[in-house]
Amino acid sequence: MRSGRVGYATIWDGNIYVQCRRLPDRSLRCEAAGTLLQPSLRHVLTGDRLAALAQASWVLDASFGHHVRVFVPSEPTDRAAQAILAVLQDIYGADPAALQVQTAWVLDMPCPPRNGPSQNLAGLVNDAPSMRPTAIFACSYAAAAPPQTVTSAAELVDLYSVSVAAEIQRLRINAARRVHTVFDAGIGYIQCMPERQAAAIYCEAQSAESWPALAAILTPDRLGRLRRAGYAPPGRGPNHSRSYSIEVFDDVALAREILTLLHDVYGYQGAAALKVLTE
Numbered sequence: 001m002r003s004g005r006v007g008y009a010t011i012w013d014g015n016i017y018v019q020c021r022r023l024p025d026r027s028l029r030c031e032a033a034g035t036l037l038q039p040s041l042r043h044v045l046t047g048d049r050l051a052a053l054a055q056a057s058w059v060l061d062a063s064f065g066h067h068v069r070v071f072v073p074s075e076p077t078d079r080a081a082q083a084i085l086a087v088l089q090d091i092y093g094a095d096p097a098a099l100q101v102q103t104a105w106v107l108d109m110p111c112p113p114r115n116g117p118s119q120n121l122a123g124l125v126n127d128a129p130s131m132r133p134t135a136i137f138a139c140s141y142a143a144a145a146p147p148q149t150v151t152s153a154a155e156l157v158d159l160y161s162v163s164v165a166a167e168i169q170r171l172r173i174n175a176a177r178r179v180h181t182v183f184d185a186g187i188g189y190i191q192c193m194p195e196r197q198a199a200a201i202y203c204e205a206q207s208a209e210s211w212p213a214l215a216a217i218l219t220p221d222r223l224g225r226l227r228r229a230g231y232a233p234p235g236r237g238p239n240h241s242r243s244y245s246i247e248v249f250d251d252v253a254l255a256r257e258i259l260t261l262l263h264d265v266y267g268y269q270g271a272a273a274l275k276v277l278t279e
Contacts, residue, residue: 180193
């Protein structure tokens with residue numbers, strides 16, 4: 001025992017783990033990794049295996065999505081260890097030869113820090129300084145709502161036109177300043193800035209020359225869509241480009257044009273939320 005600290009024992013293989021601690025009454029509380037913080041475990045924890053977990057007295061704890069079992073104080077340690085190994089091997093499919101064990105003493109607090117959802121062994125109680133930037137400092141975790149996906153350009157326009165039009169308005173109002181906005185879909189972007197010498201908004205659509213991975217996305221048909229939209233090929237700059245007269249395209253019309261191109265040319269369907277980067 002260490003004053004002011006709680007001992008945690010962890011046994012794991014890859015990102016599969018069980019972590020245990022003694023409670024004040026000497027019972028042993030163990031958490032087996034769940035899918036809330038590790039969505040990839042959905043491929044492991046199938047319906048049959050979840051049923052097997054429940055049958056083995058592991059109960060889902062909604063606070064972090066782990067499966068919890070509490071061994072009574074009278075439970076022999078070796079029997080608890082056998083039960084934990086059985087869960088790891090028989091239900092999670094851990095490799096017995098690859099299992100690792102470690103112990104750590106963590107500051108005693110109601111809600112100790114845990115590895116964040118983007119980290120290895122997500123959800124594990126861990127107060128290592130290296131994990132603090134991405135750690136969860138809370139008594140529960142709720143996953144962010146998944147981005148809303150679309151099936152058409154019209155749906156994408158409905159989803160984002162208000163926010164994109166607001167950025168176009170910002171560019172137009174600040175036409176005398178050096179400002180620009182990037183509409184980043186993750187699989188390609190369109191960036192725009194006001195043209196000082198003309199009543200226009202200049203836009204560039206990312207090319208395969210600036211990001212070679214786009215060669216698989218920007219097929220001849222999709223490049224043809226860009227040309228029909230008035231975009232010149234790379235040459236003067238690394239991207240496809242055109243200017244939009246603000247007398248012809250108001251803020252909403254240009255927002256609709258940009259979103260339609262992101263959908264039709266880059267295949268953007270909203271799987272990742274649209275990022276709007278400004279300067």
